[in-house]
Amino acid sequence: MASTEPITGRCYCGGITLSADSAPEVVSYCHCSDCRRVSGAPVAAFAGFRDGAVRFDPDPGPPVSHAPGVMRWFCRSCGSPLAATYDYLPGQVYVPLGLIDQAAALPPSLHSHAESRLPWLHLDDDLPQQAQSARDALRGR
Ligand SMILES: [Zn+2]
Ligand SMILES: [Zn+2]
Known part of the structure; x- marks a missing residue:
């Protein structure tokens, strides 16, 4: 993905910044439905970075896990989701796109779990749709 800008962002309260x-x-x-619940939104969008590429300041502390193989970090002050890792997506860390200052320049390239899309949500794009997990596409295979 072509972008030369450094990536920056923050949680809702600003207590934690990322770069x-x-x-x-x-x-x-x-x-x-997991992403809907975590984000509170009808559809979530995420940026997947190489593991280790994203730094949080201050460190958000230990993750929580409520599903096997999934770890999630939240801001302890405002509750914003900060990052998630998935055992089935090794070597990557996923950051909610909405946290990122440059989100306008980072359009999603696909729909994961399109089969679970809320029926009243209409998105007028031609992006590829994966009915279920897009794990291979997400990992660039
Ligand atoms: Zn916060
Ligand atoms: Zn999801």
């Missing part, structure tokens, strides 16, 4: 020195490997919508 990345490389562009995300992939940006995707996710329509699954």
Whole structure:
């Protein structure tokens, strides 16, 4: 993904900032019910970075896990989701696109779990849709 700008962002309260020195490997919508609940939105969008590319300041502390193989970090002050890792997506860390200052320049390239899209949500794009997990596409395979 072509972007030379450094990536910056923050949680809702601003207590935690993030930065990345490389562009995300992939940006995707996710329509699954877990992402809906974590984000509170009808569809979530995430930027997937190479593991280690994203720094949080201050350190958000230990993650929580409520699903096998999934770890999530939240701001302890405002509750914003900050990052997630998935055992089935090794080597990547996923940051909610809405946290990122440069989100306008980072359009998603696919829909994950399109089969779970809320029926009243209409998105007028020609992006590829993966009915379920887009894990291979997300990992660039
Ligand atoms: Zn916060
Ligand atoms: Zn999801």
